[in-house]
Structure formats: structure tokens, C-alpha cells
Amino acid sequence: MSNVHRLEPVSNHDTFPPEGTRRIINDTERVLYDGYWIKTYPVPGDSLQAKKQLIEALTRRLFNHTEHGLNIPGCRLGEARQSYQAESDPGRRRVKAAMLAGALFNRATDIFRKLVELQADGIEIHSDDALMRECGQCLLDAMDLGHVVLHRSGEEGIDELWGEPFRAFSVPIEEFYENRYIKIGQSMRDIDRIAEVMIATFSRIPAFAAIEVPVRDFACAARIKTETLRTDRDIFDVWSQLVTAGERLANFTPKPVPKPLGERTGRLLYRVSDGLQLIRNGRDLVFYIARARTPMPKSTREYTERCEAYLATGRAPFMPAPLPA
Template identity: 45%
Template structure:
């Protein structure tokens, strides 16, 4: 798209909405509540509560920045040119920067980890050329696909020595393929009406997989339960990746370590 303020606003609005959709609840603080959010953050001393207040403040800063940018675009539409050195532009940039700094306080809605890659996208849409923003998005999509492929390979190998989980292998591969297609298909694409149902149904099929019960030693039953838990955790992680379309390196590495531990433990 043409690099205009109006197009930037549309992109920032879309990215901000997407960011809040994939992060923890309760932090989409309206921009007009920025001062109250700042006071609450400054006054809180309990570490866990202060983290949440920091996330709420980051949300308020994001929304204040988009409020300011909306006003700038509306002025431009009325014929009033606003330079990059204008006070409104400086305030907008400062809000985005502070929101980005506080983004480390924000967690994915699953509680697994922060997703800095996603949190920084609205600021990039404000500060960088649109071509650079879209190139960055394509790189993140490619990295997300690689993560899903690695998770799938590692899970498959970890379960490979367990006969009870043989039936899960094709379901894991089918879900991974559907997840990758979901990552690569935007919601505005007409194919999304085919891709999303395939993604959901493949996930449900894998979630419903039930291996034969272990009737041997307690250690066998324990291994069976650990394998079922490993599949559930893998389904969840692939779902998070496919929906957010950004890598989650900390969660991914922790899961890969779990897979290896399962494989190496009798």
C-alpha cells in the first residue's frame, strides 16, 4: 500500500488490536486513563502486582499513541499538514517508545511468556517505512513456520519409541500442516474459510487421540500419562504460534527440552 499517514493509521489500528488479542486480559487500558495507570504503577510495590500494573500502563500508552495518531490523520484529511517535528508527533513517538519498553511486563494470554516480537509491531508501523514493516512480518511468519516444524519433528521422534502413540503420528503431522497453512493465510484471504476449519478440526482430532491404557507396571502407566500430557502441551504451543504468527522462543525451547526428557526417561 501507499505510504500515507492514513494507511499507517489503518495498519497501526490493526496491529494494536491483534496485539491485545494475543496478550493477557485486563491490560487494554483506554488512552484517557494514562495518568491513572501511571500513578498506579508508580505506587505499587508488590513485584507481581507491579508487573501487571506495568502491563496495564503499556496498554494505556499504546492507546494514547493511537489516539494522538488518529488526531494527526484527521488533521491531515482536513488539509492541515503535521510535520514529523510537531509536538503531537513527538508525543506519539514517546508513547510508543515507552509502551515498547514496558512490553517486557506483558505476557501472552496463556501466561507462558512475553511476546516482544508482537508487542513491538505497532511502534514499527509508526516509525519505519511500510515496506520494512511488511518485510519484518514475512520474516516472523517464516520463523514461526520453522518453529512449528521443529516442534513437530521433535515430538514425533520422542513418541516414536512408544507403540501406544503410533496412532498419534499422522494426527500430529496433519495438525502441523494445517497450522502452517493457518500461519501463511491472512484473514482477508478467501481461502481462510477453508483453512481455519481445517486447522480447528485437525487440532480437535489430535486432542481426542486416546492411546490404549497401560495395564503393566506403574512406570508404564506414568509414561503413558506423560506422553498424553506432552501431546496436549504440543497442541497448545502450536496453536499459540499459529494464531499469533510470531515465534515464542522461550516456550518453544522449554517444550523441546520436555520432549527430549520424555524420550530419554524409561
């Protein structure tokens, strides 16, 4: 199974290859972004058929990672727009805007599918065709609404996912693939940041002193998953490794420690149940990033702040529960 190769500085004077450099490492081509040598995949030919398949895959991926109820058929676009425009309650208006975005995406996919069918029948399709323009406008309108949509965790939106189908429509496929490698590198970077925060927080607390190994194992498995497509022959090993590493981390058993003598010792008392919940929250956040292959900066920042608060006070600040599955 492949592994993720990371550049590590030996001295302050090290110079690294420029971003986007490609090399063959262990018989596999990899591209360098954010200090990681990321596994590359063959780029399909830049055709309407290839773009159709890519946009369909990106749309399925979008609905897989966002809050439920957004997969509105494209044929109901008019109803979705009318319901959104008539809504005055701010909360319901946000949800209806998200549903409208879903309908717009599905309408764009429907149009692209028909264009490919026409092309297969020998009808030449030009970039300035009316249906092509309508398809692009649907994707653009959906992207504009994407900021109101939450990730399935309920913590934040992933605007990047809403822009991907439009980019796949509007730029050459090779350029689209290259941009994805950039985002994968950023995702790996954030996975490692979360892991380092967890280790820095919990390894200083006696009950959690053995946390480093399961955290690093999980982060390594998450980085490998981030670079691996579902169509890769290694996906069976990659996914099972990630899940089992996540289970080991979530089932971490704190080491029993002698009860302190209270205020006379001046030692801070840490609520172990809060620490365990914080570890599981970190595990979940890394899962979200690895599966979406997209950074979640707001959630990463807030998780870091919660770890810092726990280390300083012995208590973890309240975190809202994720949206129901």
C-alpha cells in the same frame, strides 16, 4: 486453498536462492524466508491513513494475544502511570506496568487517529510535528515495558508484538511488511520443530506409535494459518482446517498395549495420561504461534525439554496451567 511450499535439500551440495527471493508459485507470489515460500500480500500506500489502520490492527492484535486487563483507554494514561509508580509490591507492579503499556498504546492510537482526521481536513502534518513526536514516544515507552507482559498462555512474553506498532510508525510500510514475512518464516520453522519433537518422542512409544500423521496434518494446517491474513478469502477454509486438525490431535486415542512383565523385562512404563497431556500442550503451543505469527522460543525450548524428560522417565514434568480465559 493455498499451501506452504518448503525447500527440501536433495543433497549436501544444494544451493538455495537468497532470503527475500520472490517467485510466482501456482499463480501466487511467494517470498522465501527460513526455507519457506511464504504467501505475500499487496502493500498499501505509505500514508498516515494507511499507518493509522495498520497501527490500530496491530494494537488489537496485541491485546488479543496478551494477558487480560491491559486494554486501558488512552485517556486514563495519567492514572495508569501514577498507579504504577506508587506500587511497591513486585507482583502487582509488574501487572500495573503491563496496564501502563496498554494505556500508552491506546494513547498513541488516539493521537494517530486525530492526526489522520486533521490531514483529511487539509491540515498538513509533518514528521516533526509535536503530536507525531508524542505518538512515537508513547509507542517507544510501551515497547520498553513490553518485556513484563505475558502471553495469554502465561508461559512467556512476546516482545515482538510490542515492537510492531512502533516499527509500523517509524519505518516505511513496505519495510514493515517484509519484516513480518521474516517473522512468519521463523514461526513456521518453530512449528515444524515442535512437530518433529512430538513425533520423535511419541512414535517410539508403542501406545502412541500412530501419532505421526495427525501431528504432521496439524503442523501443515498451522503453517498455512501462519501465512494467511484474516482478510484473505481463504480464511474460512484455512481456520476450519486448523481447528479440526487440532481437534483430531487432541482427541488422539492411544493404542492398547499388553501390560509388561514389570522389572523383569527392563521396559520403561510410560504414564499414558501424561503423554496425552503433553500432546495437548504441544497442540496448544503450535496454536499460540500460528495465531500470533511470532516465534515463542522459551516455550518451544521448555516443551522440548519436557518431551525429552517424558521419553527418558515415562513421566512428564509439571507444567503450570494457562492464565484463565
